[in-house]
Structures are given as C-alpha cells and as structure tokens.
Amino acid sequence: MRKEGIVWKTFKVLVILLGMVLILGPIFVIFINSMKTMQEAGRNFFALPSGLNFDNYKELFGRSDFWSSFRNSTIVTVTSVTLIVLIIPALSYAVARNLNKKYYKMLYYYILAGIFIPFQVLMLPMVKQMTQLKLLNQFGLILLHLTFSLPTGLFLFVNYIRSLPAEVEEAARVDGCNVFQTYVQIVFHLIKPMIATIIVMDSLGCWNNFMMALLILNKSHNMWTLPLMQYNFKAEFSFNYTMAFTAYIVCMIPIVIVYALGQKYIIKGLTAGAVKS
Template sequence: MKREQTNWLVTLLIALGSIVVILPLYLTVMIAVKSPQELAESVFALPRVWQWSNFSEAIRMTNFFHVFRNSAVITICSLIFTLLTNSMVAYAVARNMDKRLFRSLYYYFVSALFVPFPIIMLPLVKEMSALGMNNQFGLIVLYVVYGISFNMFLYVGYLKSIPAELEEAAMMDGASVWSTFWRVIFPLLSPINATVGILTCIWAWNDFLLPFIILSKPTMATLPLAQYIFQSQFSVQYNYAFASYLMALSPMVLVYLIAQRWIISGVLRGALKS
C-alpha cells in the first residue's frame, strides 16, 4: 500500500491559524481573572490568585442582566422577522426570475452589499429620528431590512435547487400560493433558514455601530454598548472590561459551536445550484 505523505505546508498553516485564534482567547481569559497589579507584571502568566470577583463587579457596573435582556429581545425579534419576511421576498423573486421586474429587484437587493454603511449612516440617523424610530423597534426593523441583501443571495440560490414541480402539484390539489409556500416550500428551507438565523443572531448580538447611532436612551443599551463604561478619558479598567467581554460573547460562541455545520453547509448550498 502506498503510504500517504503529510502535507507539511497545510499542517503549518493550520497550526498558525489555530495559534492566531487561541492566543487572543487565552489572553482575554487571563486578563479577566487577574488584578491590575498582576496585569502590570505579566499578561501571559497564569494568575497567582484567580480574581473571580471581577465578573461580579463587571455585572454590577454594566447592569448586565438588564442590557442582556435588551440584546436578547432585539436579537430574537430580528431573527423571527428576518426568517419570515426575507424568505417570502426571496421566494417571490426566485420563482419569477424570468421577468425583468423581479430580476431587477434581485440585482437591486444584492447590489446593496457593495454600499459602504458610513455613506448612509447620517441620513439614516436623521430619518429614524424623524420617524420616531430611534428605539429598539427601529433597530429591529433595520436589522431585518439590511439583512435582506445577503439573505436574498442565499435564499434565491437555494430555492433554485427546489423543483418547481412540487409547487405545481400542490396548486393542482387546490392550494393557494400562500399555502404552497408555508406548507411545502418553507419546511424545505430548513437548512438555509438555519444558516440565515445563525448569521442574523451573531450579527444582531455583537453589533455595536447600529445600536450606537440609533438608540437614544441609556436604558435601551445593548451588551456591546454597555462595554463603553470601562473606558474613561485617561484609563481603561481592563480586568473588568475583559470579564464583561467574556460574559457577553459566551452565548454566541456556544450558538456557533453547536450550529457551525449548518452555517457552512447552508452557505454552500445557498451559493451554488445543486
């Protein structure tokens, strides 16, 4: 039998990539469980005394459970409305790509991916303020609207792999377009729905810029905004800040670790017609 040769270049690249990912996480944990005095001595060394009180102090300083609830409400609502609305729009476009109007709509939505956000940031702030939507509801609407460009690309590519004969058979049995979508097509969208849902969760949970420019009251703050409390004009409380960072990112890390295979498979199946 021919002995397989080790590809040392690929192995080296994988090792370097692992270090690039693991080292910042290790430093984050070390900073979060040290006192300021130990941080001044060494960042890399293990702490002599593990300062678990940093986490309780970070919870107190950020009003953690209140901002956690804000982030959870915004993320869950954005997820639900994104899946319901974006899938319907993509279905209408995908099944009418032979018509100029719907084909133009597809390219219009996808072209939004290439528009830099800073260009529309100030007009967006003024518009949302004028409409009285500089609150959590307005933020949810923006996540749904701004997510449609990338989600359209995924959904349309995936819908092309679903035979149109399924819908024709349902309509011959007397089902309306509405019933056909919800009873036949939407259940078949489960893999791509999982991908879109996970990406939407990660985006809405970790986003800083949109909440920063849209939310008008401190009581509406999300977890990323709450981290600002550790930065003053002349110093940063690194141990409390990193303890708060760990608590804030933990839910999405767990979501990603559990569902990463759906993200990868869904993106591939949505980008390519099978």
C-alpha cells in the first residue's frame, strides 16, 4: 500500500509538472522573444536574450494606436461585463424561481439552444443585421457580447440559484421584502461566487475577442481593440513578431489581475449566507 501511495504521488507530481511546462513554456518563449531584436530572434528563436532589452516595450508604449486600442478594449470589456452582471443574474433568478411554469421553461430552453449553434453559422446573418441597424461600432460589439454570453450565463446561474435554500427568501418575504428587494439584498449576495466566475470568464472572452471585433469594428482603425491592433503587426510579406509578443505580454497583465482578484471569491464562501434546512 505504501509503494502504491508513493507511485501515485509521483505520478501526480509528474502530471502537474507536465501541465506547468505546457502552460508556462509558451509564455516563457513569448517573454524572452519580447526582449530581442528581430535579428537576434531570427538567429535563435528559443535562446535566451543577450541582455535585458526593453526597446520593444518603449516602442509599444510610444505608439498612439496602442493606447487608443487599450482604451477601446477597456471600454468594451468593462461595459460588457457590467451589463452581463446586471442583466443575466436577474433574468436567471426570475427563470429559476418560475421554472415550473410553461412560459419560463420554454424561455429557458429557447435561450439555452444558443449554446449549440456554432458562431460560424451566425457570422453572416449577424453582420448583415448589425449593418442594417447601423451598429457596426463599439456599442454594437457590447450588445453582441451580452447576447452571446446569455445562454452560458443563464445555464450556470439558473442551476446555481436553484441549489440555494429557499428558506432565506421566504424569511425575507415574511419581513416584508418584495421580489426585487429579496433579489438585491439576499440572492445577489448568495450568488457572488458565480458572479465572480462569470466576471472572470467574460472578461477574458471580451478582452481577447478577435473574430467578432474584426467583423464589427473593422470599419475604422480608431475603433480597433487590442486583438485587432496586434493582428496588424503582420504585413503582407513580413511579421514583426517581437513587437507582437511584447503586445501579448502587456495585454495579458490586466486579465491576470482580474483573475487574481476574482479567484478568492470563486474558491471561498460557496455556501456563505446559507441556512441549515
């Protein structure tokens, strides 16, 4: 039994180390190449840089299109995630507490069907409709982020809310709270772990979204987000990948911060505020 325990522990450690190499390896290669010139990177892509060379970072921060794209990405991501947090949990609460009714059940499964439709199927009709509505701008992209987040968000929140004890809401109604007050003062606090999860997931999705931004914001470079700006490091016959890698490292930092801040809410207090049945 002891030998089997040692073998199992060794196997788990090896799997963890392999996962770390697979995840951190590409990030390490990107980082070291962001410290190189194009000539140095061309000589040996995987070698360490000859020294700490921050010229690529200075050049990136000196570009006006970087800061305008950073501002656009921040506006789109923050606004999209804010609307998602305000609308989807509230809708999910209404559906979860009325799922025994035919109308709400049909609504739930109708929205849930969006999970199974590939984005490629929706691309052409989506662009045509957004063009007719004159929404080929940042506001249109924000609405699309909200729309495409709805099926997954509704599925997660409805199942999470249905797992909450109903006694808390019943006690709030006895104290004179209406449905809105019960949701804001009680339910919203109980679903904070799921809200933190959605914030992290959708922040990552909105911040890194390339295809949808390309379809909606390609009308003017003044509306570009960071993924579109990074894509344009590639010319017809060349690719300035050291600058692209520098942009990848810099643009990764805000999402890492969001995850670091949200992680504690995901892990701790999953049953905070619950009562014993």
